[in-house]
Amino acid sequence: MRDLSTPPEGSASASAQIENETRSPLIALIGPPNSGKTTLFNRLTGLRQKVANYPGVTVEKYVGQVQCDLERTVELVDLPGIHGFSARTLDERVTRDALEGRLEDLRAPDAVVLIVDCTRLESQLMLVEPVLKLELPTLLVLNMWDELEERGGNLDHMELAHLLGVKVVKTNARVGLGVDQVKDFLSGVEIRHRGLPPPVRVLNNVPRGVPLPMIDAFTARRRRVDKVVDRASFVQPGPARSTERLDAVFLHRIWGPLVFLAVVVVVFQSIFTWAVPLMDGVELLITSSGEWLASRLSDGWFRSLLIDGVWAGVGSVVVFLPQILVLFLFLGILEDSGYMARAAVIADRVMYRVGLQGRAFLPLLSGYACAIPAILAARTVEDERDRLATIFITPFMTCSARLPVYALLIAAFIPDRRLLGPLMSYRAAVLLGLYGLGIMAAVVTAFLLKRTLLRAEPGSFVMDLPPYRLPSARSIGLRLLDRSKIFLKRAGRVIFAVAIVLWMLTQFPRLDTGPPPIEDSALGRIGQVIEPAIEPLGFDWRIGVGLVTSLAAREVIVGTLGTIYGVEGATDDSITLQETLRRDLTLPAAIGLLVFFAFALQCMSTVAVMRRETGGWKWPILQFSYMLFLAYSGAFIAVRLF
Amino acid sequence: MGLTGPQSMSGLPKEELGGELRLGDIPLSQTVELVRIDLPPERAEPLLERGVLPGCRICPVRSSPAGDPIISVDGSLLALRRETANCLCVRLLSDFSQESQ
Numbered sequence: 001m002r003d004l005s006t007p008p009e010g011s012a013s014a015s016a017q018i019e020n021e022t023r024s025p026l027i028a029l030i031g032p033p034n035s036g037k038t039t040l041f042n043r044l045t046g047l048r049q050k051v052a053n054y055p056g057v058t059v060e061k062y063v064g065q066v067q068c069d070l071e072r073t074v075e076l077v078d079l080p081g082i083h084g085f086s087a088r089t090l091d092e093r094v095t096r097d098a099l100e101g102r103l104e105d106l107r108a109p110d111a112v113v114l115i116v117d118c119t120r121l122e123s124q125l126m127l128v129e130p131v132l133k134l135e136l137p138t139l140l141v142l143n144m145w146d147e148l149e150e151r152g153g154n155l156d157h158m159e160l161a162h163l164l165g166v167k168v169v170k171t172n173a174r175v176g177l178g179v180d181q182v183k184d185f186l187s188g189v190e191i192r193h194r195g196l197p198p199p200v201r202v203l204n205n206v207p208r209g210v211p212l213p214m215i216d217a218f219t220a221r222r223r224r225v226d227k228v229v230d231r232a233s234f235v236q237p238g239p240a241r242s243t244e245r246l247d248a249v250f251l252h253r254i255w256g257p258l259v260f261l262a263v264v265v266v267v268f269q270s271i272f273t274w275a276v277p278l279m280d281g282v283e284l285l286i287t288s289s290g291e292w293l294a295s296r297l298s299d300g301w302f303r304s305l306l307i308d309g310v311w312a313g314v315g316s317v318v319v320f321l322p323q324i325l326v327l328f329l330f331l332g333i334l335e336d337s338g339y340m341a342r343a344a345v346i347a348d349r350v351m352y353r354v355g356l357q358g359r360a361f362l363p364l365l366s367g368y369a370c371a372i373p374a375i376l377a378a379r380t381v382e383d384e385r386d387r388l389a390t391i392f393i394t395p396f397m398t399c400s401a402r403l404p405v406y407a408l409l410i411a412a413f414i415p416d417r418r419l420l421g422p423l424m425s426y427r428a429a430v431l432l433g434l435y436g437l438g439i440m441a442a443v444v445t446a447f448l449l450k451r452t453l454l455r456a457e458p459g460s461f462v463m464d465l466p467p468y469r470l471p472s473a474r475s476i477g478l479r480l481l482d483r484s485k486i487f488l489k490r491a492g493r494v495i496f497a498v499a500i501v502l503w504m505l506t507q508f509p510r511l512d513t514g515p516p517p518i519e520d521s522a523l524g525r526i527g528q529v530i531e532p533a534i535e536p537l538g539f540d541w542r543i544g545v546g547l548v549t550s551l552a553a554r555e556v557i558v559g560t561l562g563t564i565y566g567v568e569g570a571t572d573d574s575i576t577l578q579e580t581l582r583r584d585l586t587l588p589a590a591i592g593l594l595v596f597f598a599f600a601l602q603c604m605s606t607v608a609v610m611r612r613e614t615g616g617w618k619w620p621i622l623q624f625s626y627m628l629f630l631a632y633s634g635a636f637i638a639v640r641l642f
Numbered sequence: 643m644g645l646t647g648p649q650s651m652s653g654l655p656k657e658e659l660g661g662e663l664r665l666g667d668i669p670l671s672q673t674v675e676l677v678r679i680d681l682p683p684e685r686a687e688p689l690l691e692r693g694v695l696p697g698c699r700i701c702p703v704r705s706s707p708a709g710d711p712i713i714s715v716d717g718s719l720l721a722l723r724r725e726t727a728n729c730l731c732v733r734l735l736s737d738f739s740q741e742s743q
Contacts, residue, residue: 083691120717123693214683218690219697236717239703243719247704247712256707345721349708352723382688461726462688465712465719 024065025189026075026107028099030131031115032124033081034466036143038062040115040173041078042478044182049078049478061106068187076113076186077106085130089382099134111137111189113182115173118142119153119237119467125225126218128164136192138166139185145170146177147467153237160232174472243338243467250342260346263339264365267330271323271369271400278322286315304515305503313499316553317605320370321484323400327369328483329476331362331377336471344463354443355450357381357461360390364442367397371606372487375613385454389446391613392623395601396442398435404555405597406434412578413590430594437598441630498552498604506563518564523548537596537635538589550602588642592635600631665700665722665730666711673701674732681729689730692720700732 031037041049045064062078079098080091094103101108114131116124121142131138142148142157161168167185171178249255290311297303334340340362348358359381366374374394381387414427450456505523507515518524519541527545534544542564550557558577565580585593601607601624610620668674676698679686693716694700703719704712711727713720 083688086687086691120693123716123718126691126693215679215686215690215696219695222693222695222697239714239717244703247719251704251706251712253705253707341721345706345710345712346708348706348710348721348723461721461723462692462694463721464692465721467719 023191024072024074025110025191026077027066027111027113027186027189028077028079028109029113029115030079030095030099030127031081031141031143032083032117032127034464035081035115035117035124036171036173037081037115038078039472039475040141040143040171040179040182041076042475043173043176043179044076044186047478063106066183066186068183072187074186074189077109082127084126090384099131108192109136110192111139111186113139113141113185115141115143115171117144118155118170119144119148119151119240121155121234121236122222122225122229125229126221129221129224132164132166137189139182140164140166140168141173141178141182142168142170143173146172147240148237151237151240152235154233154235156233160228160234163228163231174469240467246468247342247465250339251345256342256346260343263334263343267327267365268368270330271327275323275326278326279319282322283315283319286311286318290315301507304507305500309499309503310496312559313502313552313556314496316556316559318488320400321487323369324373324487325480325484327366328373328480331366332476332479333471335362336469336475338466338468341463341465345465348461348463352461354446356389356446357383357386358463360386363390363394364397367394367399370399370401370487371395371397371603372609373483375606375609376483376486378613383456385450385456388614388619389449389454391610392449392619393442393445395603395606395623395627396438396445396599398438398598399554399603401554401603402434402597404558405550406431406594408558408561408578408581409590409594412581413585413587434594434598437595437634441599445626493608502549502552502556518545524564536639537592537632538586538639539593540584542584543593547596547602552604554597554602588639591642592639595638596631596635598631599627599634601627663732663734664728665702665713665732666724666727668702668732670702670704673699673735675735676700676730677733678731679729680731681726689726693718694720694730699735700730 029037029041041062041064044066048067049062049064064076064078065073066076067073077098079095082089082092082095085092085096097103098106099109099112112131112134114127116127118124128140140161142155142160148155157168157170169178169181169185171182173179250259290307293311294303294307297306331340334343344358344361346358347361351358351360360378362380363374363378366377371394374397375391378387378390378394381390410427410430414430417426418424419426419429502523505526506518506521508522509516509520515521516524519528523545524541526548527541530544530548531539531541534547539547542561545564546557546560549560561581562577565577581590607620607624610623611617614620663674665674665676676694676696678696679689679694681689698715701714702711703714706712706721710721710723713722713727
């Protein structure tokens with residue numbers, strides 16, 4: 001195989017030479033989770049970093065440039081945080097393969113920087129041995145040195161360096177202490193010559209299912225680590241008092257759950273109230289820029305495509321960006337402060353009953369804003385089956401794209417009358433009921449999944465509780481930046497394509513005078529074709545068209561119905577649209593439609609993200625059909641009940 | 643190993659089992675030494691990687707609101723489920739606390 005794919009001798013060496021001259025050394029940054037790895041990475045690279053995915057897997061690859069001095073830059077790759085190299089989790093597999101140079105689009109590193117939290121030196125140093133076996137120039141970064149000293153710990157770091165035979169630097173990455181010494185090391189890294197044998201592949205290749213050897217291997221390695229640590233006169237620091245005091249509240253039998261609920265309420269409040277003015281602002285910006293653009297262009301198909309198709313379509317997604325940013329700001333603070341791990345512990349028992357684990361709580365909460373960032377956030381769920389179950393039920397969480405649809409239908413059909421006192425009206429009750437419906441569907445689905453397709457023995461759940469720390473604005477800012485990039489890229493591409501296709505369907509078959517009336521257009525005909533299928537639900541072809549267009553994104557149905565009924569600039573509080581709807585749709589059918597939207601996976605962006613995150617079409621197709629089935633039967637029953 | 647089934651731990655006073663204690667039975671702030679992990683390797687691994695190894699010192703420092711143990715190992719805090727804690731076989735550190743070193 002190799003011979004066939006190798007180009008002729010001369011050109012190969014020439015290109016190798018060019019590559020060697022132009023490329024800069026690549027250094028791998030590895031360490032356990034919560035060791036300050038990403039903080040150090042951000043310190044070293046700042047904005048000069050790029051996020052991509054490793055080929056074929058969902059693990060994100062962060063590569064950044066480090067300017068060591070005026071002339072010299074090196075490349076630094078931030079590998080996923082790991083506890084070991086057994087490749088049990090995706091993160092571990094990627095890190096191991098990256099170190100061994102086995103990843104397609106990442107060359108083997110020329111040096112390694114291993115960062116550890118030196119307040120927990122013994123368990124963190126378990127990574128040192130396999131890393132040293134790579135025989136690459138290695139720097140050991142003892143992070144959180146300040147904390148070690150404050151809490152009365154001690155370590156002879158020179159002796160440790162001597163014993164391990166590596167360079168050692170003491171740092172406090174959060175405030176930037178010692179970062180210059182890390183840079184010094186980086187600037188000294190040379191590109192390894194080709195032709196050297198690849199690094200030894202010995203990273204703890206313990207076969208699975210052999211009971212004793214693995215524990216023995218760990219114990220033996222641990223004994224060696226202990227010996228080194230002892231000789232370097234390591235004194236373990238005392239317990240972190242501030243963390244103990246905070247845990248006494250956050251994990252308290254009564255206060256703990258109360259704080260937890262308060263946090264959930266604040267996050268909800270933030271995405272539904274505080275983000276709204278921002279979203280309105282973005283919407284205004286999109287509409288006015290669209291109008292401005294429209295006024296510059298001459299009337300014709302191109303203007304129509306650009307404004308009615310692309311601008312409106314992509315705009316409908318971009319509107320959610322402020323909400324997602326606010327959500328991620330809160331999640332970032334909760335995560336970096338260390339509270340999120342406590343929240344996961346508190347949520348664990350409830351989630352466990354459903355068949356999930358505490359870590360799934362965060363993605364599911366995010367799902368109330370938008371399923372796309374939520375599905376991405378599910379990567380924190382360590383167990384692969386639990387992760388799949390979590391992202392499978394995420395779209396049942398009432399995302400904000402459903403709200404305009406709910407708002408329109410509720411305003412049009414549900415009387416504004418009080419149900420129980422001044423707080424609860426019929427309308428609020430229906431809205432709450434729809435939220436509840438989503439939760440119920442999620443619980444039942446998770447329960448079924450964990451007993452069928454994703455069956456697994458429950459039990460071993462281990463959760464690290466990192467010490468509480470003040471989150472750094474820098475890290476959170478950088479994360480917000482790349483979250484928004486991912487959201488816009490992933491969602492934007494799909495919506496862009498779908499918007500163009502939908503626009504074309506409304507334009508053809510073309511009449512001499514221009515686009516056809518909606519019922520004669522290709523889109524209208526599609527609606528008429530599916531009418532028999534949705535008739536049992538009490539929907540006519542117009543709703544059918546809305547259902548088809550809302551495949552792009554749920555809220556698109558509002559605009560579509562506006563177009564069909566000839567209501568210009570329809571929004572969810574448009575009175576004319578509500579009145580027209582009341583003429584065409586019965587109350588039971590309207591409730592059926594609400595139920596349909598509560599269940600159906602009408603969001604191409606979610607499907608696209610699901611495909612990426614599960615590595616194939618199997619799960620998204622299953623999810624789409626399952627949710628469609630639930631939506632159809634739910635609406636079918638609702639129409640007959642009311 | 644044959645004695646480790648769940649039937650051997652319920653009902654009987656712990657002393658009679660020759661120190662066969664489960665982490666789940668240990669009161670808060672009582673440091674113990676881990677003897678054995680009664681879990682298949684795949685599920686023991688996350689524990690091993692985080693320093694929960696035979697011979698290590700474990701101290702339950704707190705209970706979660708639902709009553710699951712939160713333990714301190716090598717200066718790290720870990721949250722476990724009761725079910726997992728009951729698979730960890732431990733012994734009290736008394737006179738022979740230095741033995742396994």
